[in-house]
Amino acid sequence: MRQPWRVAIIGGGITGLAAAVRLRDRAPAGTEITVxxxxxxxxxxxxxxxxxxxAVEFGxxxxxxxxxxxxxxAAVTLVRRVGLADAIVHPTVGQAALAVDGRLRPVPGGTLVGVPGDLEKVAAVAAPAADADRDGGRPLLGPDEDVAVGALVRDRLGDQVVDRLVDPMLGxxxxxxxxxxxLVTTMPALARTARVEHTLVGAVRAAQAAAPRSPGSPIFGTLAGGLSTLVEAAARESGATVRRDAAVRxxxxxxxxxxxxxxPTRDPELVEVDAVLLAVPARAAARLLAGPAPEVAATVGELDYASVALITMALPEPELPGLSGFLVPATEGLLIKASTFFTTKWGHLRRPDGLALLRASVGRYGDETSLQLTDDELVATVHREVSKVLGTPLPSPVASHVQxxxxxxxxxxxGHLDRVAAARTALRAAHPTLALAGxxxxxxxxxxCVRSGETAAEEIITALGGSGS
Ligand SMILES: Cc1cc2nc3c(=O)[nH]c(=O)nc-3n(C[C@H](O)[C@H](O)[C@H](O)COP(=O)(O)OP(=O)(O)OC[C@H]3O[C@@H](n4cnc5c(N)ncnc54)[C@H](O)[C@@H]3O)c2cc1C
Incomplete structure (x- = not known):
């Protein structure tokens, strides 16, 4: 193998940048990494x-x-690696609500992404079906089976639990x-226990019991200066050459x-490298794979995506409940699907002038009509609908942003994870120096995503001939 190695990372999202840091740490000194x-x-x-x-998150x-x-x-480990551990902050208010029947109710505890481990705890929000969750004498899932989360939960606990709890939380x-x-991709712990347990509530409890405990430790974190500080620090620490406005075609x-x-097609640049790490969304990956690995491209290109918009407003001294925010089931008939009270949830964002920052999201897979509204219409809709859910008119925003x-x-x-595993196996056999991540x-x-980028970086190091450290 030619020295130094030249590795191209296509895609400068968090996956590509985590891969770049891992290559810098584990590939031989002098490896030329370009993002x-x-x-x-x-x-x-x-x-x-x-x-x-x-500073506000627009993503x-x-x-x-x-x-x-x-x-x-893996995100925390990367944050430490790039020297930002001291900037980690946690939510000061964790309780969120569900907007159900036009009223806000606390998100019930004891669920796994809305799937209840205790039916009584969720009764105020969603009544399980009367003959719910009988033991049918066999495990809920076969050894290699995957199902849609909704199909399993509707079958065991009825429609309300899906529509009012699981759907808004997964959504x-x-x-x-x-x-x-x-189920296997979005709730792997529940999929594992569902292969053993005979009831859904039993499977949720078994998954909760199997989860490593860390009492009192915060669940979520962010960075005081914003997540873009992680992006910048990872790019810097990787020592990679970063090429912006450089689409690989x-x-x-x-x-x-x-x-x-x-x-650009009219003035293309040709670059020779030893290995490529593809850290772009699936459709972009499928386009690039169409030449070298058409079957892998077809599998990867099957993945569909949802589009969303995030609307952030700055409001002068609104009356907001002491919540991190709320989720809206699709059955409520509103365009908004969630709202976060940024300045309530994150203490580091609180402002002495009382200005509150509130963000809402719109856009559900298969129903993206809301995204055809103009920015002004989106801001007006969010303002109206959040006021309606809160039962009090919000003051007019002094500033807003639509992303x-x-x-x-x-x-x-x-079946997603099986398709991905098959695609990777086929790719590794044909082209070991081309890895997929993200x-x-x-x-x-x-x-x-961080772990995915790091694993792909390790694969490339192995394919090029092992670690230099
Ligand atoms: C609105 C929103 C909110 C989210 N909130 C959270 C959250 O709070 N917590 C959480 O853990 N996750 C959250 N996620 C998910 C998470 O942010 C993403 O899954 C993750 O950031 C994806 O990273 P990635 O690097 O794999 O892909 P991306 O971030 O999509 O990066 C891929 C990059 O590849 C570039 N690219 C594409 N094609 C080419 C090409 N041909 N040549 C060169 N470059 C190319 C793109 O421009 C892009 O920059 C959220 C996602 C969204 C959309």
């Missing part, structure tokens, strides 16, 4: 902006602190519907590695 980002900004769905003089807001298997999450993360989303295998076609995220949230249907494959959360 190609098609837009003018690094970070992808991590984007800290400014509203009314305050992802926070990360899980703990890894589901125990220990700190808050994926902008998708419980009836479409894969084609990938061609060569006898010794890869040739990239970068930039549209087109095709942003992957919709993992049943939210399109392993999961949507920041820690999962």
């Amino acid at each position: 190609y980002e098609q837009s003018g900004l690094l970070g992808g769905k991590l984007r800290t902006g400014e509203l009314a003089g305050q 992802a807001e926070s990360f899980l602190m703990r890894d589901p298997a125990g220990g700190e999450s 808050g993360v994926y902008a998708g519907r419980a009836d479409d989303l894969s 084609e990938l061609h295998p060569t006898p010794t590695g890869w040739r990239l076609v970068v930039g 549209r995220w087109g095709g942003a949230l992957p919709q993992y249907t049943p 939210a399109g494959y392993d999961g949507v959360g920041i820690p999962v």
Whole structure:
């Protein structure tokens, strides 16, 4: 293998940047790492902006602190690695509400993403079906089976539990519907126990009992200066050459590695590298894979995405309840699907002038008509609907911002992880120096994306001939 190694990372989101840091730490000294980002900004769905003089998240807001298997999450480890551990802050108000029948009710405790482990605890929000969850004498799921979360929960506990609890909670993360989303991908711990337990409540309790305990430790964290500080620090620490406004349009295998076609069609730049790490959304990946691995491209390209918009408003001294925010089930007939009271939830954002920052999201998979509204219409709709849910008119905003995220949230249907595993196996066999990483494959959360980028970096190091450290 030629020295030093030349590795191209395509995609400057958190996955690509975590991969760049891992390559810097584990690949031989002198490895030339280049990150190609098609837009003018690094970070992808991590984007800290400014509203009314305050740093606000226009994309992802926070990360899980703990890894589901125990220990700190990969996001926290990366934050430490790039020297930002002291900037981690946690929500000061954690209680959220559900808007049900036009009223706000506390999100019940003891659930796994809305799937109850105790039916009494959820009764105020959703009544389970009368003959709910009888033991049918066998496990809920077969050994290799995957189902839609909604199908399983509707079957065991009835429609209300899905429509009023599970759907809004899953929708808050994926902008998708419980009836479409894969149990194995979105709720792996529950999928594991459902292969053993005979009732859903039993499976939830078993999953909760199996989860590593960390009493008192905060669930979520963010960075006081905004998540873009993580993006900048990761780029800096990786020592990678960062190429902004540099879309990679084609990938061609060569006898010794890869040739990239970068930039505009009328003036393309050809770049030779030894290995490529593809950290772009699935559709972009499918386009690049169409030449070198058409079957893998077809599998990867099947993944569908939901589009959302986030509307942030600065409001002068509104009367807000002491909540982090609320979720809105689709059955309520509103356009908003969630709202976060930023300045209540995050103590570090509180302002002496009493100005409150509130963010709402619109856009559900399969029903994206709300995204056809203009920015002004979206702000007016959010203002009207949040006032309605709170039962009190909000003051007029002094500033607002609309961030549209087109095709942003992957919709993992049943069998997703098996399809991804098969695609990766086929790719590894044909092209070991080309690795896939990111939210399109392993999961949507920041820690999962970080881990995905790091794992792909390790694969490339192995393919190129092992670690230099
Ligand atoms: C609105 C919203 C809110 C979210 N909130 C949270 C949250 O609070 N907590 C959480 O854990 N997760 C959250 N997520 C999910 C999480 O932010 C994403 O899953 C994650 O950031 C995806 O990272 P990525 O690097 O895999 O992809 P992306 O962030 O999509 O980055 C991919 C990059 O590749 C670039 N690219 C695409 N094609 C090319 C090409 N041909 N050449 C070069 N570059 C290219 C893109 O421009 C982009 O910058 C949220 C997501 C959204 C959309």
